[in-house]
Amino acid sequence: MTDSDAVLRANETFYAAFAAADMAMMTAVWASDLPVAVTHPGTRPLIGRDEVLQSWRDILESASAVDIICTDPQVQFHGDVAVVLCQEHLNGYRLSASNTYRLTGDGWRLVFHQAGPVAVETPSAAASSSVVH
Known part of the structure; x- marks a missing residue:
């Protein structure tokens, strides 16, 4: 198994735990x-294992159970750190996640x-936008 496969498997396990509402996992x-x-969306950062858990x-x-799936996962490596950028589809809403x-x-x-x-961009807003960030 490649490092990329192992990271994606860990990411799948995270979303499986979330979807199953499985605190042990x-x-x-x-x-x-x-x-x-x-x-979490709309909250301040929570720091430390106790607060996070x-x-x-x-x-x-x-x-x-939670209706969540992860799509389009992209892995970036920085030594022994990996970042997965993806889209979350949570109860009908789309979120961007890292x-x-x-x-x-x-x-x-x-x-x-x-x-x-x-x-969410409307087609007319996307076509008329000339601002690049």
């Missing part, structure tokens, strides 16, 4: 001995997750 995905953080516990306990993994003795573990809404 979600806990196992996150690094246990490294600094971790999460920024409590936020997931709150989310997962509020539903027996998931950062670090290679540990236990394999690739999540150290940062961020997701936020994607602006």
Whole structure:
């Protein structure tokens, strides 16, 4: 298995835990001995394993299952760090997400997750826009 395959498998496990509302699986995905953080849509950054896992516990306990899928995952490597950029489709909404993994003795573990809404452009706005960022 390539590093890219291993990172994508870790990313799939993260979304499987989210979809199944499986806190044990979600806990196992996150690094246990490294600094971790999460920024959920519309919230301040949460820093530290206890705060991050409590936020997931709150989310997962509020539903027996979550309708979420990850599409278009793209992996970028920076040494022993990998970033997966993807689209989340959550309960009918589309979000842009970045998931950062670090290679540990236990394999690739999540150290940062961020997701936020994607602006929807109308066809006329997209055609008339000349601003480049």
